[in-house]
Amino acid sequence: MPAYEFPGGIYPPERKERSNQAPLRTAPLPKVVMLPLSQHTGKAALPCVNVGDAVKTGTLVARRDGMVSANVHASISGTVIEITDSVIIIQGDGEDRWATLPPLDWRTAERDTLLQRLDDSGLIGLGGAGFPTYIKAQVNEHHAIDTLVVNAAECEPYITADDLTLRHYAADVLEGAQLLARLCGATHIIVGVEDNKPEAIQALQALLTVIANSEPLASVTLKIIETRYPSGGERQLIKKLLNREVPSGGLPADIGVLCHNPGTLLAALQAVRDGLPLVARVVTLTGDAITQPGNYWVRVGTSVDALLAQVGVDDEQLHQVVVGGPMMGTPLTSLEAPVTKTTNCLIAATKEELPPAPAEAPCIRCGACESVCPAQLLPQQLHWYARAENDAALEAHHLFDCIECGACSYVCPSAIPLVQDYRSSKQRIRHKRIETAKAEHAKHRFEFRQARLVREEAEKKARRQARLAQQQSASSDATGTQTAPVADLRSLRIAQTAAKAAVRKAEKVLARAAAQDPQQRHDDLETQLATAQENLKAAEARLADARAASEQKEAP
Amino acid sequence: MSMMHAPQLGKAPSTAHVMRWVIAATLPGLAVMTLYFGLGILSNVLIAALWAVAAEALVLRLRHRPIWPTLNDSSALLTGVLLGASLPPASPWWLIGVGVIAAVVVAKQLYGGLGHNPFNPAMVGYALLLVSFPTHMTLWAPPQSLWPDSLWPQIMGTLTTSALDGLSGATPLDAFKHKGDAVLASEFWASSPLPDGTLNAWRNIALAWLAGGVVLIAKRLISWHIPVAMLGSMMLLSALFYANDTSHFGSPLFHLVTGATLFGAFFIATDPVSAATSRQGKLLYGAGIGVLVILIRNLGGYPDAVAFAVLLMNLCVPLLDIVSVPRPVGQATARPDERKSAP
Numbered sequence: 091m092p093a094y095e096f097p098g099g100i101y102p103p104e105r106k107e108r109s110n111q112a113p114l115r116t117a118p119l120p121k122v123v124m125l126p127l128s129q130h131t132g133k134a135a136l137p138c139v140n141v142g143d144a145v146k147t148g149t150l151v152a153r154r155d156g157m158v159s160a161n162v163h164a165s166i167s168g169t170v171i172e173i174t175d176s177v178i179i180i181q182g183d184g185e186d187r188w189a190t191l192p193p194l195d196w197r198t199a200e201r202d203t204l205l206q207r208l209d210d211s212g213l214i215g216l217g218g219a220g221f222p223t224y225i226k227a228q229v230n231e232h233h234a235i236d237t238l239v240v241n242a243a244e245c246e247p248y249i250t251a252d253d254l255t256l257r258h259y260a261a262d263v264l265e266g267a268q269l270l271a272r273l274c275g276a277t278h279i280i281v282g283v284e285d286n287k288p289e290a291i292q293a294l295q296a297l298l299t300v301i302a303n304s305e306p307l308a309s310v311t312l313k314i315i316e317t318r319y320p321s322g323g324e325r326q327l328i329k330k331l332l333n334r335e336v337p338s339g340g341l342p343a344d345i346g347v348l349c350h351n352p353g354t355l356l357a358a359l360q361a362v363r364d365g366l367p368l369v370a371r372v373v374t375l376t377g378d379a380i381t382q383p384g385n386y387w388v389r390v391g392t393s394v395d396a397l398l399a400q401v402g403v404d405d406e407q408l409h410q411v412v413v414g415g416p417m418m419g420t421p422l423t424s425l426e427a428p429v430t431k432t433t434n435c436l437i438a439a440t441k442e443e444l445p446p447a448p449a450e451a452p453c454i455r456c457g458a459c460e461s462v463c464p465a466q467l468l469p470q471q472l473h474w475y476a477r478a479e480n481d482a483a484l485e486a487h488h489l490f491d492c493i494e495c496g497a498c499s500y501v502c503p504s505a506i507p508l509v510q511d512y513r514s515s516k517q518r519i520r521h522k523r524i525e526t527a528k529a530e531h532a533k534h535r536f537e538f539r540q541a542r543l544v545r546e547e548a549e550k551k552a553r554r555q556a557r558l559a560q561q562q563s564a565s566s567d568a569t570g571t572q573t574a575p576v577a578d579l580r581s582l583r584i585a586q587t588a589a590k591a592a593v594r595k596a597e598k599v600l601a602r603a604a605a606q607d608p609q610q611r612h613d614d615l616e617t618q619l620a621t622a623q624e625n626l627k628a629a630e631a632r633l634a635d636a637r638a639a640s641e642q643k644e645a646p
Numbered sequence: 647m648s649m650m651h652a653p654q655l656g657k658a659p660s661t662a663h664v665m666r667w668v669i670a671a672t673l674p675g676l677a678v679m680t681l682y683f684g685l686g687i688l689s690n691v692l693i694a695a696l697w698a699v700a701a702e703a704l705v706l707r708l709r710h711r712p713i714w715p716t717l718n719d720s721s722a723l724l725t726g727v728l729l730g731a732s733l734p735p736a737s738p739w740w741l742i743g744v745g746v747i748a749a750v751v752v753a754k755q756l757y758g759g760l761g762h763n764p765f766n767p768a769m770v771g772y773a774l775l776l777v778s779f780p781t782h783m784t785l786w787a788p789p790q791s792l793w794p795d796s797l798w799p800q801i802m803g804t805l806t807t808s809a810l811d812g813l814s815g816a817t818p819l820d821a822f823k824h825k826g827d828a829v830l831a832s833e834f835w836a837s838s839p840l841p842d843g844t845l846n847a848w849r850n851i852a853l854a855w856l857a858g859g860v861v862l863i864a865k866r867l868i869s870w871h872i873p874v875a876m877l878g879s880m881m882l883l884s885a886l887f888y889a890n891d892t893s894h895f896g897s898p899l900f901h902l903v904t905g906a907t908l909f910g911a912f913f914i915a916t917d918p919v920s921a922a923t924s925r926q927g928k929l930l931y932g933a934g935i936g937v938l939v940i941l942i943r944n945l946g947g948y949p950d951a952v953a954f955a956v957l958l959m960n961l962c963v964p965l966l967d968i969v970s971v972p973r974p975v976g977q978a979t980a981r982p983d984e985r986k987s988a989p
Contacts, residue, residue, distance in 0.1 A: 097972075097975065339976075340976070451661045453761045454918050455918050455921070455923050456664075457924065460923060461925060465975045468923070468971060470923060485983070486982040487982050488982075488983065503659055503661045504660075504661050504761075
């Protein structure tokens with residue numbers, strides 16, 4: 091199959107050989123883990139253990155709150171020693187006793203059971219955005235999905251976690267892809283991988299013939315693409331593999347595609363087949379200050395400090411630790427920060443390899459940024475508008491189509507921190523939106539309260555009606571008169587169906603908003619969803635009430 | 647959050663690096679010019695460079711801006727070199743000073759310094775000199791020895807006007823422009839209007855500029871869009887003129903190797919600050935310059951027109967930047983969405 095092109099892109103030094111030479115290893119068990127309650131897109135999870143509780147590896151310690159949220163599990167066995175607003179800290183006992191869920195067979199299990207398992211296991215996208223997988227797997231309820239893309243491009247320099255995952259677990263990753271393809275109804279799986287991972291490609295190719303002979307649920311294609319940053323961007327990869335363009339402000343699901351990272355697929359399979367909650371992941375530990383660079387299975391919650399100490403780090407040389415890749419990652423301000431479910435790479439860099447940015451010079455309008463922009467934006471115009479805080483012009487020039495890949499900053503001869511400017515502009519504009527949304531939010535809270543009161547009233551009435559009916563049937567069979575007026579059943583049924591549709595719509599809006607804007611909380615949409623649910627309950631109560639009444643009327 | 651910004655992996659050539667490479671790429675052109683027209687070429691460039699750096703430093707001081715970091719970007723130096731390279735050999739120091747001050751102080755610093763000037767500074771200086779001191783600016787000596795007799799008095803501006811006239815010749819473009827309508831091109835060339843070797847000299851100089859330009863494109867310090875569009879449109883339009891009337895219009899080749907065509911295409915029109923930014927915009931911008939150069943040369947009052955063509959297209963850049971917006975991925979059209987506005 092031919093590969094298509096996405097515009098722009100750059101060829102930064104890859105520096106992957108530093109971490110892809112050693113085999114996948116397991117990092118030593120941490121003595122203490124610090125589990126953030128918000129490792130995912132959406133609302134933080136709510137702790138469901140108390141200080142002093144004994145936990146096993148895999149014990150649920152925080153439950154998801156709201157629809158867009160994810161469970162958190164203990165990643166070592168031991169005792170809960172501290173719970174704060176944002177983290178749960180567990181002191182390990184060094185025994186690593188496990189609490190696993192019963193294994194399931196994804197081919198035969200009910201769809202709902204599988205979704206429930208993904209939810210229970212605290213599974214989120216391990217590629218970086220951390221979107222809850224169980225929601226993503228249900229997207230075909232609103233969009234027809236035909237293709238599942240396995241995003242193994244791994245275009246960022248340094249990172250080799252997906253590469254090593256594929257080398258060691260190619261079969262499991264592809265089985266995980268089949269599992270998710272089954273859930274979302276995709277009939278085709280495309281694995282997109284950059285041509286700088288020959289061993290992973292070999293492992294996949296060896297499997298393809300086996301899979302083709304085994305009559306898989308979804309056909310599998312491997313597409314090897316040119317190494318060019320940012321080919322691993324969801325939109326860029328879809329364009330490259332399928333020649334489809336994700337509409338602005340839309341999702342891949344809008345054009346029938348779902349993208350998953352190999353690590354997520356492996357974790358999904360392990361959650362279903364082995365009953366393992368998401369408590370460990372593959373992390374690339376690299377950089378010139380590390381003595382034993384490579385990829386490690388690391389327990390979620392292990393502190394970066396301890397982890398680096400275990401694999402050996404040259405403190406003299408260490409200049410900064412970057413989480414993620416050098417293009418989109420962020421430098422750590424404190425080494426006590428824990429590894430989370432979305433930490434794919436830690437670069438312990440010397441000053442020479444990732445030097446501080448030179449002083450910013452004036453823009454000379456050279457247009458280099460524009461020619462590398464994979465979204466075909468005008469980075470330089472955006473730069474002027476961002477500096478002038480001209481938000482209207484920023485939005486008119488599609489600031490929110492920027493994927494923050496950093497290609498523009500990388501090529502800028504004047505060393506202007508373009509991406510930084512865009513990020514803060516986005517934040518400012520979002521903040522403004524939130525301010526205006528607040529009024530709207532208050533209105534929605536009021537509506538929710540009204541809906542709750544109406545529902546309570548309807549339920550009360552239904553109970554009263556039921557009681558009355560019982561009394562009547564017990565005391566006066568002879569009279570047979572119906573005192574309560576029977577509401578029009580048909581119109582109530584229509585109202586109930588409409589309320590159900592409203593709930594579904596609210597769910598859809600929330601899921602979409604959360605996927606698009608992973609950094610944001612979506613309280614307002616959650617409120618609207620709750621309002622719709624209240625309305626549905628009220629409609630159901632009224633309908634049940636009316637049905638009971640009419641049955642009673644007919645009964646004598 | 648740390649103050650460090652993504653990406654951590656920054657290795658792009660700096661602005662100063664680009665400027666210095668452009669200066670280095672002028673060396674073949676300057677060397678060949680010096681070979682044919684004498685040390686008056688180098689004196690122009692040196693004097694202009696000194697003026698430019700001094701003028702930039704002075705304005706930065708008056709504006710209370712850091713002097714050294716800005717001088718270090720070499721943009722003023724480049725403006726000086728380019729303006730110096732455009733002037734007739736051994737121009738007097740004061741003439742160069744007037745031009746450079748117009749270029750660096752008025753055209754660049756008064757607009758806010760590097761990156762903010764709407765017009766090409768060197769060409770502003772050149773155009774000002776051309777309209778203010780036409781006698782000095784049309785004094786192109788014929789090819790001469792490396793060390794001409796009156797080099798020093800010329801530079802010092804102490805030569806009398808009559809002595810100056812004695813030294814001057816005409817550039818090929820100049821001579822052809824003023825041949826008169828009654829004279830056919832064939833008759834004009836048959837009368838050997840220029841001293842021996844003049845055309846050869848200009849052709850070789852053009853080839854030297856081309857060599858420097860090719861280096862810049864090969865090193866990706868300038869993009870090919872502007873030079874190719876400019877030369878392409880010049881060739882096309884001059885071919886149309888030539889096909890229509892071979893006896894009064896110069897051939898495309900004549901336009902290509904005479905005057906400032908190749909120097910302008912690779913070193914002047916490619917100034918990023920005053921040019922259009924998008925690839926499509928650059929093509930339009932370059933093509934516009936080419937069309938204007940041929941129109942002015944063939945129909946206008948000036949023998950050469952690169953400076954005016956560049957300045958006129960500089961005026962069009964804001965418009966070009968609007969019409970040449972690429973279509974963002976995922977958007978239906980290229981146009982900025984004016985309906986969107988921050989709430």
